[in-house]
Amino acid sequence: xxxxRKRWKGSECDTDSWVAYPVLSDEQSQDVELIEAFAAPVLxxxxxxxxxxxxxxxxxxxxxxxxxxxRACKEKGSPHPLEVLVCLIGDAPDMKVTSIxxxxxxxxxxxxxxxxxxxxxxxxxxxxxxxxxELASKHWPTSFHEDKQVTVALRGELFSPPQKAxxxxxxxxxxxxxxAGKKMGMEAVGAVVVNPATERIIAVGHDCRGDxxxxxxxxxxxxxVARSQGGGCYSFDRxxxxxxxxxxxxxxxxxxxxxASFQPYICTGYDLYxxxxxxxxxxxxxVHSRIGRVFYGTTSADGALGTKFKIHTQKxxxxxxxxxxxxxxxxxxxxxxxx
Amino acid sequence: MGPEKESKxxxxxxxxxxxxxxxxxxxxxxxxxxxxxxxxEVPVGCLMVYSDxxxxxxxxxxxxxxxxxxxxxxxxxxxxxxxxxxRNLDVRSVCKQTALYVTVEPCIMCAAALRLLNIPVVGYGxxxxxxxxxxxxxxxxxxxxxxxxxxxxxYAGSWCLSVxxxxxxxxxxxxxxxxxxxxxxxxxxxxxxxxNGQPAQTSGGCCISRLVLVILGSHAQLPxxxxx
Numbered sequence: 001x002x003x004x005r006k007r008w009k010g011s012e013c014d015t016d017s018w019v020a021y022p023v024l025s026d027e028q029s030q031d032v033e034l035i036e037a038f039a040a041p042v043l044x045x046x047x048x049x050x051x052x053x054x055x056x057x058x059x060x061x062x063x064x065x066x067x068x069x070x071r072a073c074k075e076k077g078s079p080h081p082l083e084v085l086v087c088l089i090g091d092a093p094d095m096k097v098t099s100i101x102x103x104x105x106x107x108x109x110x111x112x113x114x115x116x117x118x119x120x121x122x123x124x125x126x127x128x129x130x131x132x133x134e135l136a137s138k139h140w141p142t143s144f145h146e147d148k149q150v151t152v153a154l155r156g157e158l159f160s161p162p163q164k165a166x167x168x169x170x171x172x173x174x175x176x177x178x179x180a181g182k183k184m185g186m187e188a189v190g191a192v193v194v195n196p197a198t199e200r201i202i203a204v205g206h207d208c209r210g211d212x213x214x215x216x217x218x219x220x221x222x223x224x225v226a227r228s229q230g231g232g233c234y235s236f237d238r239x240x241x242x243x244x245x246x247x248x249x250x251x252x253x254x255x256x257x258x259x260a261s262f263q264p265y266i267c268t269g270y271d272l273y274x275x276x277x278x279x280x281x282x283x284x285x286x287v288h289s290r291i292g293r294v295f296y297g298t299t300s301a302d303g304a305l306g307t308k309f310k311i312h313t314q315k316x317x318x319x320x321x322x323x324x325x326x327x328x329x330x331x332x333x334x335x336x337x338x339x
Numbered sequence: 340m341g342p343e344k345e346s347k348x349x350x351x352x353x354x355x356x357x358x359x360x361x362x363x364x365x366x367x368x369x370x371x372x373x374x375x376x377x378x379x380e381v382p383v384g385c386l387m388v389y390s391d392x393x394x395x396x397x398x399x400x401x402x403x404x405x406x407x408x409x410x411x412x413x414x415x416x417x418x419x420x421x422x423x424x425x426r427n428l429d430v431r432s433v434c435k436q437t438a439l440y441v442t443v444e445p446c447i448m449c450a451a452a453l454r455l456l457n458i459p460v461v462g463y464g465x466x467x468x469x470x471x472x473x474x475x476x477x478x479x480x481x482x483x484x485x486x487x488x489x490x491x492x493x494y495a496g497s498w499c500l501s502v503x504x505x506x507x508x509x510x511x512x513x514x515x516x517x518x519x520x521x522x523x524x525x526x527x528x529x530x531x532x533x534x535n536g537q538p539a540q541t542s543g544g545c546c547i548s549r550l551v552l553v554i555l556g557s558h559a560q561l562p563x564x565x566x567x
Contacts, residue, residue: 212417212420213420213455213456214413214417214452214456219408222406222408226404226405229405230405231405231406232404232405232406233400233404233406233409266405266406266407267407279451279455279486279487280447280448280450280451280472280479280484280487281448281449281451281452281455281487283447284446284447284448284451284472285407285408285448287447287448288407288408288446288448288470289407289408290407300486301485301486302484302485302486302487304451308483308484309477311447311477314476316468316476317469317470317476318469
């Protein structure tokens with residue numbers, strides 16, 4: 001976890017009033033897809049390992065490695081303790097009446113010890129989250145390689161109270177910038193770029209689209225970061241709330257030399273706090289800029305980090321990042337009013 | 340709606356550049372791409388054309404500005420805004436009749452920016468499988484995004500056999516490899532496909548010679564950046 005540099009001002013920051021939830025990929029968020037299969041009761045428990053071995057040869061469950069072949073019988077007091085997955089319905093031969101004889105050719109699997117088949121539903125894909133795992137397991141036993149961080153994040157418990165206090169503070173800075181922008185006739189959106197290694201703010205920006213329709217808060221911040229590295233192509237001098245610090249002052253006395261001499265490269269490793277979900281342009285600008293993580297307050301109608309697209313999880317792109325929503329959302333109703 | 344329709348005097352929905360115009364502007368966009376490569380940038384160039392006049396031109400300037408969003412299209416859009424400001428013209432009405440010609444399919448960010456400014460027509464040379472926002476990775480050009488300007492029409496370049504033959508003939512293997520990296524080789528702009536699906540005009544020889552020169556001219560200083 002990150003070093004906790006800032007003092008935790010628990011009484012000043014009402015961090016219990018909001019929860020940061022991760023914005024996960026569609027694959028991680030979707031419902032459990034099921035496919036139909038034939039299962040059969042194992043009448044003679046001693047035959048189980050032979051049956052599994054022979055069924056695996058006759059009907060291999062390709063692409064369904066997460067499915068367990070055998071399950072304990074659900075009903076208590078059932079005459080047979082185990083049930084085995086015979087095959088997917090799609091893999092079964094055409095037959096007028098479903099029977100164990102028609103599913104298993106006499107030379108393939110000796111089916112003494114098996115009862116008559118019945119239809120079950122099994123999960124088509126390996127579960128990626130605990131929620132998916134629990135839903136999938138209701139249908140058929142499924143293995144699950146848990147990503148603990150995702151599990152904790154989905155419970156809204158990834159960030160400790162001191163970390164939330166820091167996030168709260170950065171989002172307040174973004175809100176203050178948004179207010180300043182609004183006073184100058186811009187849309188009330190603010191953004192802050194932070195180096196999480198030092199917890200220093202690199203740039204603060206707000207919407208400036210009165211000058212240029214493309215100067216959304218995120219685009220302004222990206223250029224201010226460029227400015228902090230000796231580049232940049234705009235001047236936001238007439239907006240006092242838009243500011244940047246040079247990386248020279250962003251040193252950290254206790255880090256090893258190798259890290260201290262690290263040259264910042266665009267937004268690599270930096271966190272962005274933005275009051276509302278970025279649009280497609282800004283979201284992709286963050287991919288190009290190699291942002292580390294994005295934290296936003298509320299969603300937006302055409303948002304590209306969760307609402308309309310999830311550009312941060314887009315498979316074909318060469319950079320991905322974590323996104324968390326809901327920062328200050330419920331505690332600061334004014335945030336919602338602005339978005 | 341045919342390709343022969345001139346852009347001059349055209350307005351709104353039936354605004355289409357002609358094939359001859361397209362070839363002319365694309366050649367100029369290649370010159371911009373060349374300029375980018377000579378300056379250590381990813382070779383992408385573009386032109387914004389309003390009423391037969393270039394109102395913005397840009398090439399990649401990501402390395403120069405240390406701002407990864409300075410793609411050719413973003414640079415050209417800024418110029419277009421300046422052009423309108425100096426002439427006191429309404430940005431929206433100018434944009435509505437402006438076409439973009441760009442050597443490579445606009446990325447997702449640029450496609451969204453073009454929507455935000457209501458640019459109706461985009462012609463590009465080759466696909467961008469890594470970042471393309473006009474169908475290759477995502478289709479931002481036609482997506483349902485009511486808060487993000489208007490959808491725009493896209494004309495994609497098509498592969499022309501003569502270009503490939505010419506490439507092989509000169510044994511520009513090196514050029515091919517570089518092209519493959521930057522322009523996913525088989526879709527280098529040779530000829531331009533018009534809106535009715537017919538190849539508009541074959542000027543592949545000219546274009547590819549230009550491109551090979553671009554590549555060979557500054558092969559030594561290829562930037563280690565991703566194609567935009």
